[in-house]
Amino acid sequence: MPKSEAAATKPDRARARVKFRPDRLKLSGVSATSPLNTASLHDQLTARLRQMVLDGELAPGSPLPEKMLCDTFGVSRTPLREGFKVLASEGLILLRPHRTPVVAPVDVAEVAAAFDVLVALDRLAGLRAAAAATAEDIGRIEAMHAELVAHHHAGARPDYFRQNQDIHREITRLAGNPVLDGLWTGLSAKIYRARAQANLDPGRWDASLAEHERFTALFVAGRAEAFAEALAEHTALTSAAVVAGLKDMAQA
Numbered sequence: 001m002p003k004s005e006a007a008a009t010k011p012d013r014a015r016a017r018v019k020f021r022p023d024r025l026k027l028s029g030v031s032a033t034s035p036l037n038t039a040s041l042h043d044q045l046t047a048r049l050r051q052m053v054l055d056g057e058l059a060p061g062s063p064l065p066e067k068m069l070c071d072t073f074g075v076s077r078t079p080l081r082e083g084f085k086v087l088a089s090e091g092l093i094l095l096r097p098h099r100t101p102v103v104a105p106v107d108v109a110e111v112a113a114a115f116d117v118l119v120a121l122d123r124l125a126g127l128r129a130a131a132a133a134t135a136e137d138i139g140r141i142e143a144m145h146a147e148l149v150a151h152h153h154a155g156a157r158p159d160y161f162r163q164n165q166d167i168h169r170e171i172t173r174l175a176g177n178p179v180l181d182g183l184w185t186g187l188s189a190k191i192y193r194a195r196a197q198a199n200l201d202p203g204r205w206d207a208s209l210a211e212h213e214r215f216t217a218l219f220v221a222g223r224a225e226a227f228a229e230a231l232a233e234h235t236a237l238t239s240a241a242v243v244a245g246l247k248d249m250a251q252a
Helices: 003-016 033-054 066-073 077-089 108-132 135-154 157-174 178-198 202-220 224-251
Strands: 093-096 099-103
Touching (some): 066 077, 077 093, 108 178, 108 202, 108 224, 135 157, 157 202, 178 224, 202 224
Antiparallel strands (some): 093 099
8 A cells, every 4th residue: 555545544543443432521420310300300290281181170271370380380490381392282282472371272173073084993993993802802891891880980080081082092902003093093182182071061971881881782792893883973972072062162
């Protein structure tokens, strides 16, 4: 190799031998657990606020004063504002320049459109789930339904609603189609809050349980097509009740 070429390669080889030295980083002295604790606090706070909005504990249009929430949760403004940004990206709250954030209103037209698609997805999920269900799957759905009935008898509306969602989610999972599952999960998230508000009507609550009784019996009996239709009909009836309830709330 000519001397000029050999000389040219020496700096490259020297650079290649340079090892990473953490002590050169300005943040190397900071404990690695600090960011994790901060992130954990932020995640917990965001999850709590999200659930309060979804469950209707924080109603649409409700103001979200920073000082009150910081005092309530024992946190500083930094994790609270980060949580606000996440919830705003999910469409659950509205951030307003130089004004107190508020819980976002529910878009009735968007909820109705989401339900239209969800009815079709539930029909498909029901058909696939019932056809593929094992004895263990059937037993699990029966046990989940028994818990749903117990929550209804106890008058535990939040627990009933969450169990209701879990049953629908489990049926969709049993369909064994990841694309279907992803679409269902996304649409269900859009209507979760509105659906919870509609269940405040005692009449609809009783009707919902009766519909669950019917499609669960069809699932246990292995009647796939009848189960799929009953499941889709239940979602359609829920849609009508939710949309009507939202319109009533808007007028009030």
